[in-house]
Amino acid sequence: MTQTAGVPEARVARWSSALRSAGRRVTRQRLAVLAAVEQSPHATADDAATAVRAELPHITVQSVYVILADLTDISLLRRIQTPHSPARYETRVGDNHHHAICTGCGRIEDVDCAVGHAPCLSPxxxxxxxxxxxxxxxxxxxxxxxxxxxxxxxxxxxxxQE
Incomplete structure (x- = not known):
């Protein structure tokens, strides 16, 4: 079983195509990192590494960090920096959405753009x-x-207010 189990085939095909378009090889490691973040939105790098290592036990944590950075650079992942928390990653890219963070339990939820189009705010x-x-x-x-x-x-x- 590969780390992409549970991820729709169309999504894996889209990731593969995007990797090739960005000049990257399609590897089990890259697909496993994408799948780990897809299956656990707003995952920290350590969360992603734990999930990937469950399927690919020989991958190093450093390799996962490198892959996360690379996938962020080519816009397959979005890195979000939340207050009082390590960086987190998500596969929802390209839509300029925002985040709501519970100050009690730390849950993070996606929030669509306030006015429906980027950049949402006029300074x-x-x-x-x-x-x-x-x-x-x-x-x-x-x-x-x-x-x-x-x-x-x-x-x-x-x-x-609700």
Missing amino acids: DWSPGAHRMTIQIAEVVYQGLCDDCRSAAPSHQSSDY
Whole structure:
């Protein structure tokens, strides 16, 4: 059984094509890393390494880190940096979505772009600022998920909005 078990064949074919288009060989290791991140969205590098090593026990943790970096460079993975956490990886790329993080349990959920198209935000430039053409906006929402709110009623506030 390979690490791509449980991943639709069409997805593996798309990854293979994208790897070739980026000048990379299609290897079991690369596909295993992609599958590990696909099956565990917002995985840390260590999470991905653990999953990959369950199927490919001889791969080194360093190799997984190198593959993660390479797959990020060629835009097959997205690296997200969340507050108070190691970098995380996901296969949802190319759509400028954002993330909501529960400050209680650490769960991370994807949040679609606030206005439906990139870059989601138009900056209010400070006087004298050197303006830029914004291509990507990184928004991180932080709060308590419903499970954590239910478990700790003292964190509920009257201004909670659904």
